[in-house]
Amino acid sequence: MRYFIFLQCCFFMCFVQAQAPYGAIRGVWVTAQDSVLDSKTNIQKAVDNCKKAGINNIYVSTWNRGRTLYPSAIMMERFGIAIDPRFGKRDPLKELIDAAHVENIKVHAWFEYGFAAASGDSGAYLLKKYPYYAAIGLDGKGVEKNGFTWMNAFHPLVQNFVKSLVLEVVKKYDIDGIQGDDRMPAVPSTAGYDLYTVAEYKKEHNRLAPPANHLDSNWIQWRAKRLNKFGKDLYQSVKAAKPNVLVSMAPGIYPSSLQDYLQDWPTWLREGYVDYVIVQLYRYKLDEYEKILQETIQRVGGKKDRLYAGVLIGLGDGYRIKPELLKGMLELNQKYDLPGEVFFYYSALPKLGKVLKRQ
Template sequence: MKNFSQFTAIVISVFYFSSTAMGQKPDTIPIKGTWVTNVASQVLHSRAATKKAVEQAKQAGLNTLFVVVWNGGYTLYPSQVQRQHIGVLQHPDFLGRDPLKEIIEEGHRAGLKVHAWFEFGFSYAYKDTSSLWLKKYPEWCGRNSRGELLQKNGFYWWNALHPGPQSFLQSLVLEVVKNYAVDGIQGDDRLPAMPAEGGFDSYTRSLFVKENPTKKFPDQPKDSLFIQWKANHLSAFGKRLYAAVKSARKDCIVSWAPSIFPWSKEEYLQDWPAWLKGGYADWIIPQLYRYNLPAYEKILKQLRTQIPDTLMDKVFPGLLTSLGDGYQADVDLMKSMIRLNRENGFKGEVFFYFETLNRVAFNLYQ
């Protein structure tokens, strides 16, 4: 997601209709969804709140939920994979409960699809230099050109090219896919991703020299060759993760919600058009976060030029409708963005974030 603070973090939930009922392949069904998070929202903090949120989403015309499962260096569900790595079973706010299991049960009972959203991706902490991850796995940490810990907008990052965090995140994703009846999994602007300022740790230096023996290691983090090389490695990881999920459960949707392109590649090494064209993205949900209609229309039209006609049914714009700081888009703006999506050939969208439904009670599609 966009790099807002913990208190303004975006909540994503996305819903889609049953492929059996609709007679369509899962990856061609238009989604109308929202992100659900544990920050600036109470949806996941009790079963009663979860049940109410599911009812609200259905009444609003939504069909899919993207539910946070990995935030601030902790899983919200009880994770044996996490416990094996740092000795902690789950996020302390959720001990004794399994909010993922609860929202899957409530969502499916209401006919909604539920996707596990690995929000933090390769970021292991937010404004916290005492993280258990940093203490136990210092070799995983990303480094900038000054040799400092890789940090951007308060988020501390692993080296996303390192096999350690790659293996951990893949194990985490597969743990969810194998043990929960999720309809899909999602990475966003942190999975697969890393700030372009990274890549100056010893592991990445050695890897670059090994793969480019005739080239000097770049002095600048945003050297064009270096950017593309790092992006290619992240794309390769995304492809491996996609294949691993499909091997575990062929029907599990794999979606990515990156930033807009080419900013996504220039700043976070996300070359998502390559993911789409390469066949390792069931859905792409680009974050078209804009506060007014002219700005939204401009970025939407730009997005349309980046997508081949044959792949349009895999792309659904992400809309900014509310924030934890109190921002709320008005009804006219939201309906106008939906209208523009249809006029430009996009059949669905995902709203950022769920609290919109607590602030504006209406059916988005009537």
């Protein structure tokens, strides 16, 4: 009986590998709030824990609260701060890549903050030095949402700044992939009322100003297409620099991703300027998880082999998923033939252990 189950598992894994172009991913996000990057010892311990839990991909925060988590020549030139000061003269990104690659674990540079400049006061210096970087709402004030202060994702100079950070990592490191999330490419749908974006809109609409209703469907689509264009350019630029570096995105659930952050990620998949998406299917009940999983699968059409589930296993406020719930979510992912999942986030991983592995 055990041998039969083993053969079933082997068949499933081979089937996934054959069908999904990027294979069976079992990943985890490492945030800047984790203590993982604080020392080489912590990094090695985290890699060991990931190996024991069957993790084969690590998505590590690389851009957070207006700071890079690696020594950046671009940040040094523009702002005089090469790396988040907590890391001193270390290079935690390289240390993680080196340790993970020894264990055949892939590492992806996760540009966690994307077009979000700041959270609270941290990172606010970006907009103080370059005020035109700021996203502007209908009231003429800077855009804030969910505790984040945002940059103008439509402005070409801001886009070039963010892209330059991504390409710096791609060219400098033996990285396996780069990743954006619900903040790249993204901006709150209340944004777009700055002088540059309004002028661009008027050029295409007989000098008419954008609608005052930020949820106007045509206004939503016009801005989303601008972000789509950036995403396509970013994808092509990464591939031109290093063709083997993967480009993944971890957006929110559609269509709220479009309505709230102008992220039209089904188009990214359909038009081929993202290798795969990890949708944040963050739910606290199994029936709700299955419902949103079914809806998301319908959104991707024939691209299900490029869809991975983002699974919430813990938060900084003390939430930890119950093993029974996690097991149920993993079983649903298998039931619907998803090629894998990525867990948010690492701090909850050590205590969950073998539960994270698919059976």
